[in-house]
Amino acid sequence: MTVTPASAATTTATATATTAAPASLAQVVRRHGARADALIEVLHQVQELHGYLPPEALREVATLMRLPLSRVYGVASFYHLFRLEPPTAHRCAVCLGTACFVRGGAQLARRLESRLGVELDDPAGNGTWAVQHVSCLGACGQAPVVVVDGVLVTKLPVDQPEELEERLDAAGLPRPATA
Amino acid sequence: MPVPQPESPARQLRCCGASGCRSAGGDALLAALRTACDADATEGLTIKPVGCLRLCGRGPLVACDGPEGTRLYGAVPPERAADLLAAAREQGAEAGGARAALESHRLDLEHPFFRLQRPVVLETCGQVDPESIDDALAHGAYGQLRRVLAELTPKQVRDEVRRSGLRGRGGAGYPTGLKWDTVALQPPGPRTVVCNADEGDPGAFMDRSVLESDPHRLIEGMAIAAYAVGADRGYVYVRAEYPLAIERLRLALQQARRKGVLGRGIFGSDFSLTIEVRVGAGAYVCGEETALLLSIQGQRGMPRPRPPYPAQSGLWGAPTLINNVETFSAVPAILREGGDWYAAMGTEGSRGTKVFALSGAVRHTGLVEVPMGMPLRTVVEEMGGGVPDGSAVKAVQTGGPSGGCIPEERLDTPVDYESLLQLGSMMGSGGMVVMGETTSMPVVARHFMRFSVNESCGKCVPCRAGTVQLAELLDRFVEHRAEAADLERLEELCGMVRATSLCGLGQAAPNPVLSTLRWFRHEYEAALREPSHCEPPDTCTVGPDGETRGYAP
Numbered sequence: 023m024t025v026t027p028a029s030a031a032t033t034t035a036t037a038t039a040t041t042a043a044p045a046s047l048a049q050v051v052r053r054h055g056a057r058a059d060a061l062i063e064v065l066h067q068v069q070e071l072h073g074y075l076p077p078e079a080l081r082e083v084a085t086l087m088r089l090p091l092s093r094v095y096g097v098a099s100f101y102h103l104f105r106l107e108p109p110t111a112h113r114c115a116v117c118l119g120t121a122c123f124v125r126g127g128a129q130l131a132r133r134l135e136s137r138l139g140v141e142l143d144d145p146a147g148n149g150t151w152a153v154q155h156v157s158c159l160g161a162c163g164q165a166p167v168v169v170v171d172g173v174l175v176t177k178l179p180v181d182q183p184e185e186l187e188e189r190l191d192a193a194g195l196p197r198p199a200t201a
Numbered sequence: 202m203p204v205p206q207p208e209s210p211a212r213q214l215r216c217c218g219a220s221g222c223r224s225a226g227g228d229a230l231l232a233a234l235r236t237a238c239d240a241d242a243t244e245g246l247t248i249k250p251v252g253c254l255r256l257c258g259r260g261p262l263v264a265c266d267g268p269e270g271t272r273l274y275g276a277v278p279p280e281r282a283a284d285l286l287a288a289a290r291e292q293g294a295e296a297g298g299a300r301a302a303l304e305s306h307r308l309d310l311e312h313p314f315f316r317l318q319r320p321v322v323l324e325t326c327g328q329v330d331p332e333s334i335d336d337a338l339a340h341g342a343y344g345q346l347r348r349v350l351a352e353l354t355p356k357q358v359r360d361e362v363r364r365s366g367l368r369g370r371g372g373a374g375y376p377t378g379l380k381w382d383t384v385a386l387q388p389p390g391p392r393t394v395v396c397n398a399d400e401g402d403p404g405a406f407m408d409r410s411v412l413e414s415d416p417h418r419l420i421e422g423m424a425i426a427a428y429a430v431g432a433d434r435g436y437v438y439v440r441a442e443y444p445l446a447i448e449r450l451r452l453a454l455q456q457a458r459r460k461g462v463l464g465r466g467i468f469g470s471d472f473s474l475t476i477e478v479r480v481g482a483g484a485y486v487c488g489e490e491t492a493l494l495l496s497i498q499g500q501r502g503m504p505r506p507r508p509p510y511p512a513q514s515g516l517w518g519a520p521t522l523i524n525n526v527e528t529f530s531a532v533p534a535i536l537r538e539g540g541d542w543y544a545a546m547g548t549e550g551s552r553g554t555k556v557f558a559l560s561g562a563v564r565h566t567g568l569v570e571v572p573m574g575m576p577l578r579t580v581v582e583e584m585g586g587g588v589p590d591g592s593a594v595k596a597v598q599t600g601g602p603s604g605g606c607i608p609e610e611r612l613d614t615p616v617d618y619e620s621l622l623q624l625g626s627m628m629g630s631g632g633m634v635v636m637g638e639t640t641s642m643p644v645v646a647r648h649f650m651r652f653s654v655n656e657s658c659g660k661c662v663p664c665r666a667g668t669v670q671l672a673e674l675l676d677r678f679v680e681h682r683a684e685a686a687d688l689e690r691l692e693e694l695c696g697m698v699r700a701t702s703l704c705g706l707g708q709a710a711p712n713p714v715l716s717t718l719r720w721f722r723h724e725y726e727a728a729l730r731e732p733s734h735c736e737p738p739d740t741c742t743v744g745p746d747g748e749t750r751g752y753a754p
Contacts, residue, residue, distance in 0.1 A: 057499075058498075058499050059497065059498045060499060062479075062480070062481075062496065063499075066441070066480065066482065097499065100501040100503075101482030101484050102482070103441055103483035104482055104483075118403075119404060120598060120648070121403070121560035121561045123648050124560075124561040124562050124640055125562070157401070157403050157656070158403035158404065158442075159442055160220070160400065160405070160406035160409040160443060161221055161406070162403075162404050162406055162560035162561075162632070163260075163406070163558075163559075164221055164225065164257065164258065165566075174220075176224050176225060
């Protein structure tokens, strides 16, 4: 299953697509009949096309939807799931919701930072991997959880370092080069 | 309770296909069961994907139905598929052997976790296939909508809901019947119903489970509400973090339109309704109703002052009824059994049942639906089984970032709207996070304050700047840098942010601080007395045992 702020937009847009996925931005806008209230849905789908929302795409959306660019940029920058910078090739989201927090989500976040050599919530990450926090994925029954490239990994044994490293290996997270 | 039961085959395996169990390997198990079942062409045994079977922490869950009752198995690996099939078939020695092999996976349905549940909203959750409208219809879905359209006036529907005493399940607890009346009695013109499925409180997954388990129940509840208030258009605003819920809701709406349950002239009446899904984009504040309405209209989700309330002026200026997923989903059962039946459950001021998401430092994590007024201790210790290592519960957090921590000595409090408010917490949407002795309360308070800093929309200063200042003050306590004056500043600033913020998010943001100050003040004071001796600061703790689970970047 796929849930992550990094990929949720992608996934929801996939869930939207009852017909074939649109190939161009113009098609995306046309599908919604340029209704101003469809802006968020349009941005979700444009992000799916490009992986993020580049400035020229925002300008094109504004022109095609006949909206001021300020409105389009205002919406794109307001919502956490919209990315205004190109994403790294791989992404990992660590849940710091309350249940994950109680079960060691913070230690897990630190472990991921040192393992990947990244800083939490730095979108550039280490160039290949970036780790960001999310506030709750609704998987509280399986806390603590991370999402690695769209795949939810649950019940990570924070208190058992070796087992934890093995689970992270299995999830596809690379070990530090020195290790 | 008389839930209409379809003529189901005597033997079936119900596999939980909600996202929790899926991530625990539920998909692989379902596939293995189907392959094994095809291989030996078992007759009279149905394998059915269903929604949440409640005990999410032990997934993937499979319920095995037969003439002799139901057995529930947890954490079943796909290799056990053949055993499950044999156990379900119940023939000869083979079944006995398979059952013995599965014994370690067996979960006791007589355990209080299951026994004390009173399913109303969740009555068909885990029974129906969430992707099949035919199965939902066989379980009685849309039966009440049909009856209501044929037999009741909108006013009669509203009276029944008012009699039930149902209050909004999204957090604030506004009386549902009253809200419906307010919308219905606005001057003539178009009206809209909106379902708030932007379940953003960390620790809450009730609405996700309902959407993933029985979306038709929500649609029926919304349709009944639309009829009762005179609306012909509806929106469900779902958070983007719930892709499976969105997928199933969209499928359910499509099926409902095909069956004529939605659209023009529903069930031969002159009532028409269209419902659309709107997907959020990761903004917690959009759970606030005025922000949610702006987001549906494709704008930045920033709250505006009320009045006018959405009931008077909502989507595109029209009177708009906004209720949460659980509120709408309670409506079909209320109409089927009557408002008095619902009101007979629960307490004087809080009628009926409530769904809670139990998680954190508790043995049995998952979804429970219980009558209002059940003592918190029963939910956490009897049903939840207490802290996994057998140590004491320190506190229970309810109400998410707007709520507070209830200390162990107050666990005998009944769970209802007023009692929780008196303790400085709130019902909220239903997340219940159990904390053990290792959790430090100032760290918890900072955790929530950082959440509020991240999620503040920035429109009003008290929330935008106040939460940042509060988070920095809390840093001082967590890092043992606080002075006595900081404690005063903390309380003063909490009062200011609470009194002057524009919307509920800001007004309630100080609650986690105030409630931990009220019940665990000694932990803040300990942070004052002890000199800073920990290096690096982020490993500091003000907890009693040198361990903190708070995040410090």
